[in-house]
Amino acid sequence: MTSIASTRSRAHGSPETERFVPGQPDMWAFVLFEAFVFTAYFTVYVFSRARTPDVFRQSQMHLDLRVGVVNTLLLLTSSLFVARCVQAAREGSYRAATTNAFLTMLFGSVFLVSKVREWAMEIGQGFTFTTDEFFSFYYFLTAIHFIHLLIGFVALAVAVRQLTSPARRSQVIVETCATYWHTIDFLWVLIFALLYVMR
Amino acid sequence: MNAPRPESAPPAPAGSFLRRIAWHWRHDEKCELWIGWWTLVVFYNLYGLLFFVITRTQPPPEPSLDPMEVVQWFGDRRHGLLYGYALVFIVGGATAIMNATLAYSIRRMSVSRAFAYSYLVIYALATLPGMLLMGVACTVGAMRPDRDPAVMSWLYDLAFLSFEGTMGVFLIGSLIWMAAVLLDENGVFPKWFGYLNLCNALTEVVVAPAWIFQSGAFAWDGSIAWWINMGVFVIYTTAFLTLLRRMILREDFGTGPLPELATDPAAGSAP
Numbered sequence: 370m371t372s373i374a375s376t377r378s379r380a381h382g383s384p385e386t387e388r389f390v391p392g393q394p395d396m397w398a399f400v401l402f403e404a405f406v407f408t409a410y411f412t413v414y415v416f417s418r419a420r421t422p423d424v425f426r427q428s429q430m431h432l433d434l435r436v437g438v439v440n441t442l443l444l445l446t447s448s449l450f451v452a453r454c455v456q457a458a459r460e461g462s463y464r465a466a467t468t469n470a471f472l473t474m475l476f477g478s479v480f481l482v483s484k485v486r487e488w489a490m491e492i493g494q495g496f497t498f499t500t501d502e503f504f505s506f507y508y509f510l511t512a513i514h515f516i517h518l519l520i521g522f523v524a525l526a527v528a529v530r531q532l533t534s535p536a537r538r539s540q541v542i543v544e545t546c547a548t549y550w551h552t553i554d555f556l557w558v559l560i561f562a563l564l565y566v567m568r
Numbered sequence: 569m570n571a572p573r574p575e576s577a578p579p580a581p582a583g584s585f586l587r588r589i590a591w592h593w594r595h596d597e598k599c600e601l602w603i604g605w606w607t608l609v610v611f612y613n614l615y616g617l618l619f620f621v622i623t624r625t626q627p628p629p630e631p632s633l634d635p636m637e638v639v640q641w642f643g644d645r646r647h648g649l650l651y652g653y654a655l656v657f658i659v660g661g662a663t664a665i666m667n668a669t670l671a672y673s674i675r676r677m678s679v680s681r682a683f684a685y686s687y688l689v690i691y692a693l694a695t696l697p698g699m700l701l702m703g704v705a706c707t708v709g710a711m712r713p714d715r716d717p718a719v720m721s722w723l724y725d726l727a728f729l730s731f732e733g734t735m736g737v738f739l740i741g742s743l744i745w746m747a748a749v750l751l752d753e754n755g756v757f758p759k760w761f762g763y764l765n766l767c768n769a770l771t772e773v774v775v776a777p778a779w780i781f782q783s784g785a786f787a788w789d790g791s792i793a794w795w796i797n798m799g800v801f802v803i804y805t806t807a808f809l810t811l812l813r814r815m816i817l818r819e820d821f822g823t824g825p826l827p828e829l830a831t832d833p834a835a836g837s838a839p
Contacts, residue, residue: 399763402803406767409796413785498780505786509777516773520766 391455392545400552403517407556410513414506414563421502426568428503431496436487437565440480441558447476448554451525451547458532458543466543467532473550474525477518484515510560517553524549601816604669608812611662612805614655623652625706627798628728628789632782635717638724642709649710653703660699667691670808673815674745676826677752687744690737698734702727732788735775742769754825757811768804771797 390397418425454469488508491497498508528546531537578595581587592599619626624645633641642649667688674684705727709720742765749762777786778793785792818826 393759395758395760395763398760399767402764402767406771406796406800409799410792413791413796417785498777502784505777505781505784509774509786509792513770513774516770 390548392541392543392548396545396548400548403552403556407559410510411559411563414510417502417506424501425503428496428501428507429564429568431491431494432507432565433487434565436483437561440483440487441561443476443480443483444554444557447473447480448551450476451550454528454532455544455547458538458540463532463538467529470525470529470532474522477521477525477550481515481518484511507564510564514553514557514560517556521550521553597821598816598819601669601672601819604665604672605809605812605816607662607665608669608809611659611666612809614659618652618656622648622655623706624648625702625727627794628731630783630789631725631728631778631787633721633724635721638721639713639717641724642720643713646710646713649706653707656699656703660695660703663695663699664692669812670745673756673812674748676754676815676819677748677756678754679748679751683744683748687741687748690741690744694734694737694741697730698737701730705730728788729779732775732778735772739769739772742766742772756815756826761807761811764804764807768800771800 450469450472454466454473457463457466457469488511491504491507496504498505524546528543531539531542578591580595581591592602596602629641670691671684671688674687675681677683705723709715709723709727713720746762746765746769749757749765750759774797775788775793778788778790781787781790781793784790787793814829815826818829820827
């Protein structure tokens with residue numbers, strides 16, 4: 370969502386040198402590495418599913434696709450706000466950027482609450498971490514994503530601190546935090562497709 | 569040893585390996601750091617050899633073995649366990665030098681000393697369950713293979729659960745290192761290494777289900793709880809060994825930002 374542009378460095382506090390990616394290139398190394406790790410998790414999931422397709426299909430029926438869709442929309446909306454935050458910061462509109470960062474947090478928080486509610490619902494119906502292989506993967510993938518999202522709040526807090534302090538305001542750090550948030554969103558879309566959609 | 573190299577010191581020889589070692593021993597003010605770094609390199613290679621080849625305790629066996637299969641498991645590698653862990657106990661103390669070298673890298677950063685001290689303490693404690701307790705349990709099992717199979721099974725679980733139990737230590741240790749690298753203004757390590765620490769920390773979380781499952785991807789020998797984690801750990805270890813070497817080459821024994829490596833090969837050399 371955050372486009373690559375050579376004009377991004379105009380904002381106050383950022384270097385004027387031309388950059389090829391938004392934020393620190395180091396964060397992109399993290400994105401790449403996490404993508405590899407999650408690809409490995411997804412591969413194990415797909416192979417396990419291929420071994421016992423009936424178990425996976427039957428258990429998958431107990432998940433509410435509408436909840437998954439709502440979760441996805443919440444995170445996509447949060448990504449939209451974090452992109453708007455970056456754009457506003459580039460234009461020097463720090464107040465608007467901060468508001469967008471808080472809106473990102475709000476949608477992220479609603480996602481967290483929704484996810485906990487979904488877990489509680491599943492556990493209430495007797496589907497726990499050890500019920501079968503599908504539910505083991507369901508809780509594992511959603512929980513590891515949940516932890517990534519919690520770390521995302523730390524990243525957003527860092528971005529807000531940058532935006533609200535005139536002495537700081539590093540565009541690079543704001544974009545680095547936004548990149549992390551987009552990564553979580555990207556990973557969720559893949560998890561959603563695997564757990565809720567792929568039948 | 570922290571003083572710069574005296575002007576009278578002869579230039580580093582380009583001859584045989586032994587001559588170069590002798591020069592570094594006598595004249596290199598970074599000699600202790602190089603000893604620490606080489607200890608890390610030798611230890612990790614030895615660790616691989618001892619755990620994967622000699623004792624054959626890694627990759628870990630299945631947690632679901634019944635007592636008779638466990639007795640068989642101990643019997644199949646009895647001598648490997650006894651001789652292998654004898655060597656592990658001999659070299660185990662090297663972890664002190666390794667941890668000190670890693671903590672030194674954090675002390676060289678612009679962050680609080682609390683980071684280095686926390687790292688040092690947490691990894692010193694990790695050696696007990698992750699290596700020594702596991703070694704004791706395996707050795708006790710291998711020493712008298714005619715014990716009651718139920719007792720052997722107990723030792724087997726103790727060995728591998730204590731090994732898995734270090735996950736929390738590696739989790740917190742990686743987070744400490746991550747925070748130090750990201751906050752550091754001396755450029756001791758690149759920021760991507762800070763983020764790689766986060767990746768490593770997150771793979772430690774994934775080990776937690778190994779306490780619940782006895783088979784499948786989440787068991788202690790599973791594709792997620794062990795194989796993927798080991799892949800990440802190998803990349804992580806290779807990265808920090810390479811970066812530590814680079815840090816030592818750049819070290820100027822000051823307190824400010826570390827200088828970049830000079831293009832002149834005579835400016836710094838590794839033994």
